[in-house]
Amino acid sequence: MDKSDELPKGELTVRIPAMPGDANANGDIFGGWVVAHMDMAAGIRAAERARGRVATVAINTLTFKKPVKIGDTLCVYTSIEKVGRTSITLAIEAWTQRRTSRRESKVTEGIFVMVAIDEDGRPFELPAETLG
Numbered sequence: 001m002d003k004s005d006e007l008p009k010g011e012l013t014v015r016i017p018a019m020p021g022d023a024n025a026n027g028d029i030f031g032g033w034v035v036a037h038m039d040m041a042a043g044i045r046a047a048e049r050a051r052g053r054v055a056t057v058a059i060n061t062l063t064f065k066k067p068v069k070i071g072d073t074l075c076v077y078t079s080i081e082k083v084g085r086t087s088i089t090l091a092i093e094a095w096t097q098r099r100t101s102r103r104e105s106k107v108t109e110g111i112f113v114m115v116a117i118d119e120d121g122r123p124f125e126l127p128a129e130t131l132g
């Protein structure tokens with residue numbers, strides 16, 4: 001285990017249990033299920049910052065480090081790395097908690113780019129960040 005595995009980075013945005021219906025033929029959880037929840041978490045965090053709708057424009061450097069098992073709780077952490085004119089780049093980490101232990105381990109990490117979009121699906125300029 002390297003040092004970066006010791007503690008999750010960012011805000012806990014999504015927690016969800018992995019169910020038998022989410023498993024692949026090996027009995028582990030589908031990578032797509034994990035990515036869907038990372039995408040959801042990125043969307044929640046980016047929409048808060050944008051104060052409006054967002055869409056995923058890119059997922060970069062996605063790495064699956066460990067399998068997720070049935071019964072694990074998936075915990076997704078989000079950090080805003082960069083805010084552009086219309087886009088928000090987030091580092092997303094997925095960690096799992098085994099049923100038998102409260103200790104978490106990092107299973108997947110990636111960089112998600114979200115774009116603020118208006119009612120017509122066109123990018124809009126992000127508002128300035130304000131407190132509260």
Ligand SMILES: CC(C)(COP(=O)(O)OP(=O)(O)OC[C@H]1O[C@@H](n2cnc3c(N)ncnc32)[C@H](O)[C@@H]1OP(=O)(O)O)[C@@H](O)C(=O)NCCC(=O)NCCS
Pocket residue numbers: 055056057058083084085086087088113115117121122123
């Ligand atoms: C998101 C979308 C509205 C952007 O429209 P667009 O015409 O490409 O917009 P722009 O070229 O003006 O780019 C908008 C922002 O995204 C960034 N961007 C675009 N493509 C990117 C990529 N591949 N990687 C990283 N950033 C990207 C641009 O740099 C720009 O950021 P900035 O304003 O902060 O500088 C459009 O591409 C779209 O609707 N995509 C589908 C979204 C979707 O359905 N997602 C779910 C996937 S199932």
